[in-house]
Amino acid sequence: MKASIFITCICDSMYPRVGESMVRVLEKLGVTLDFPPEQTCCGQPALSSGYWDYAKPIAETMLAAFAHSEYVVAPAGSCITAVKEYYPVLFEKNSTQYRQAEELIGKIYEFSEFVVKVLKQEDLGARFPHRVTYHSSCHSRRFLHTDQYIHTLLRNIKDIDYVPLPHEEACCGFGGTFSIKLPEISEAMVDEKAKHILETKADVLVGVDLSCLMNIDGRLKKQKSNVRVMHIAELLDEGLRT
Numbered sequence: 001m002k003a004s005i006f007i008t009c010i011c012d013s014m015y016p017r018v019g020e021s022m023v024r025v026l027e028k029l030g031v032t033l034d035f036p037p038e039q040t041c042c043g044q045p046a047l048s049s050g051y052w053d054y055a056k057p058i059a060e061t062m063l064a065a066f067a068h069s070e071y072v073v074a075p076a077g078s079c080i081t082a083v084k085e086y087y088p089v090l091f092e093k094n095s096t097q098y099r100q101a102e103e104l105i106g107k108i109y110e111f112s113e114f115v116v117k118v119l120k121q122e123d124l125g126a127r128f129p130h131r132v133t134y135h136s137s138c139h140s141r142r143f144l145h146t147d148q149y150i151h152t153l154l155r156n157i158k159d160i161d162y163v164p165l166p167h168e169e170a171c172c173g174f175g176g177t178f179s180i181k182l183p184e185i186s187e188a189m190v191d192e193k194a195k196h197i198l199e200t201k202a203d204v205l206v207g208v209d210l211s212c213l214m215n216i217d218g219r220l221k222k223q224k225s226n227v228r229v230m231h232i233a234e235l236l237d238e239g240l241r242t
Contacts, residue, residue, distance in 0.1 A: 021237035044082035077140030123156035126239030137209035174215035
């Protein structure tokens with residue numbers, strides 16, 4: 001099987017190690033990977049802020065970059081949601097681009113979804129002897145409905161001490177431009193999220209969306225917490241080498 005990595009902006013600029021973990025895990029599962037160098041931002045910040053004219057040429061670059069990919073795998077549910085939710089509307093007046101958008105939508109997957117749904121792998125043989133809790137990101141939970149896949153992966157990790165996060169489904173307060181436009185509300189939300197994480201006494205918080213993890217990690221560090229914040233690809237990668 002062949003797949004292309006869509007790295008996303010935050011992963012590329014802030015968490016390249018997550019991309020490296022994702023590649024190592026997928027290659028161990030027998031996937032042949034490539035990285036289309038033409039890829040760029042999916043346009044989500046502009047799209048969600050209403051700057052559709054600005055976002056369109058960015059989205060066109062995405063269509064071209066992955067036009068020949070068999071599958072596309074990304075470490076962020078929010079970026080995939082932007083493609084699936086906005087691209088059909090963005091290109092609805094151009095039949096060729098609309099068809100290209102539909103093709104991309106049909107082959108783009110969040111990492112955990114790709115592993116379980118496409119590769120049919122539920123138990124990777126990973127071992128992770130730590131207390132772990134999980135934050136459910138808004139886009140992955142409410143739009144993509146991919147929570148089931150990460151729960152499947154976590155359930156099959158050996159020696160893991162998994163503890164449910166109180167109000168797992170509650171937003172962490174990031175929301176991209178939301179945290180900039182309404183910082184007081186955003187801060188209160190991430191404070192509450194951090195409080196619930198600390199209540200679990202977990203060693204590790206795991207998630208699937210790097211924007212959320214970045215926000216939560218920043219708040220935990222500000223509170224001098226030692227909780228490790230990890231993407232599921234990192235956890236699996238470490239677990240496969242333990």
